[in-house]
Each structure stands twice: as structure tokens, then as C-alpha cells.
Amino acid sequence: MTTWVALLRGVNVGGITIRSADLGALFREQGFDDVRTFLASGNVRFETDAAAVHRAALKSRIEAALRDRFSYDAWIVLVTRSELDAAIDxxxxxxxxxxxxxxxxxxxxxxxxxxxxxxxxxxxxxxxxxxxxxxxxxxxxxxxxxxxxxxxxxxxxxxxxxxxxxxxxxxxxxxxx
CATH class of the missing domain: 3.30.70.1260 (bacterial protein sp0830 like)
Incomplete structure (x- = not known):
């Protein structure tokens, strides 16, 4: 399993409002494990068996689900947990x-x-x-x-x-x- 972090752009600003509970539910419905949202600014940590080499497909899948559910032009940046840790460090x-x-x-x-x-x-x-x-x-x-x-x-x-x-x-x- 790979731990991923989806960083949604433009959520809860400019009229695009997504409640954390709804965001988490969407990720769980997509079959992701250990889904956790952070703050009210479009941050989701989750696990899936998709490795980093499948980033583009995973990103497209999540963006499509966000567009379908919340009716906005969704863009995300998708990083692995290790990439997030490296950015912090x-x-x-x-x-x-x-x-x-x-x-x-x-x-x-x-x-x-x-x-x-x-x-x-x-x-x-x-x-x-x-x-x-x-x-x-x-x-x-x-x-x-x-x-x-x-x-x-x-x-x-x-x-x-x-x-x-x-x-x-x-x-x-x-x-x-």
C-alpha cells in the first residue's frame, strides 16, 4: 500500500465549498483506505495499492470524481507520503x-x-x-x-x-x- 496526499486547489475559497466529511466520503467511495481529511482546505491523506508510477492515472481518477460529485473544475496535486515528508524536511x-x-x-x-x-x-x-x-x-x-x-x-x-x-x-x- 502507498500512502498518498491529495492537495486540492481552490477549495473553500472563491465559492467552491466542500465539507471535509463529504470529501472524505468521496475518497472512501473510490475504494481508498485509511482516509483522513485535514482542516477545511482540501487536504486528504489516504492509502491505496497504486504505486507512484501510477500517479497520473490516480490523479485523473480523483479529479474526475471531484468534478462529478461537487460540480467544479477540480485540480489536485498528488504526492506520496514520503514526498510530503521530504518537502517538510x-x-x-x-x-x-x-x-x-x-x-x-x-x-x-x-x-x-x-x-x-x-x-x-x-x-x-x-x-x-x-x-x-x-x-x-x-x-x-x-x-x-x-x-x-x-x-x-x-x-x-x-x-x-x-x-x-x-x-x-x-x-x-x-x-x-
Missing amino acids: GFPFDADNPARQPWVVFCTDEATRTELAAAAASLDPSVDPISTGPGVVYWNPVKGTTVDTPFAKMLAKARYKATTTNRNLRTLVKIAS
Whole structure:
């Protein structure tokens, strides 16, 4: 069995509301085991016999089920538990700095991660501290600026809607525990 984490993009914001109980039920109905939802922001940990080599098919299956059940254009980033742990362990900034927000931006493909990292290289690191890891971009902006910085505005572009989602490091630690 492989433990997976589905990170849904755009849930419980912008008019798309999905209750955690309904989300968990959908995953159980799909035949997944040990389903657990976290917070109200579209985070689901589950187990299935699908190995990482079957990620694309599993992702498509879950997105189709979400679209059918909740009538919205669903996009998810799907990571294994070990990939989640590596993303948490690799956070390169001071996660305990109370003045900063520790974010991890998950990318569905290497091209997106590379593009974001290249664009971020020209940004002011005091405003948009950026680093990369396998499948992720780490971002550590000042609290209260996460929608206003140049990197935030870049992430908000429609072109990244289907290929990224971000989570606060503290949320990821809860999912992993």
C-alpha cells in the first residue's frame, strides 16, 4: 500500500465549498483506505495499492470524481507520503520566525517548478525569499503580504491554476502526523 496526499486547489475559497466529511466520503467511495481529511482546505491523506508510477492515472481518477460529485473544475496535486515528508524536511528557511509565513508550493511537473524558480530568481529575496526542492518551491514572505508580493501575483496567474497548489508548512506537518 502507498500512502498518498491529495492537495486540492481552490477549495473553500472563491465559492467552491466542500465539507471535509463529504470529501472524505468521496475518497472512501473510490475504494481508498485509511482516509483522513485535514482542516477545511482540501487536504486528504489516504492509502491505496497504486504505486507512484501510477500517479497520473490516480490523479485523473480523483479529479474526475471531484468534478462529478461537487460540480467544479477540480485540480489536485498528488504526492506520496514520503514526498510530503521530504518537502517538510527540506524547508530551507526559519520556519519558526513569527514575522514570516512558511509556504511550500507543490508543482505537478518539473517544467512548472523550473519556470517558477527561474522567474523568482529576478525577485527581491527580502520580499520573496524563494528556494527549490524536489517538486516544490519554498517561499517565505513576511506575514500579511502573501497576496501582494511579486511572487504571489505570479502564482495567482491562470497558467498555474492546474499545475500548482501551496500549503503552509504548519498544515503539512499536521497532514504528516
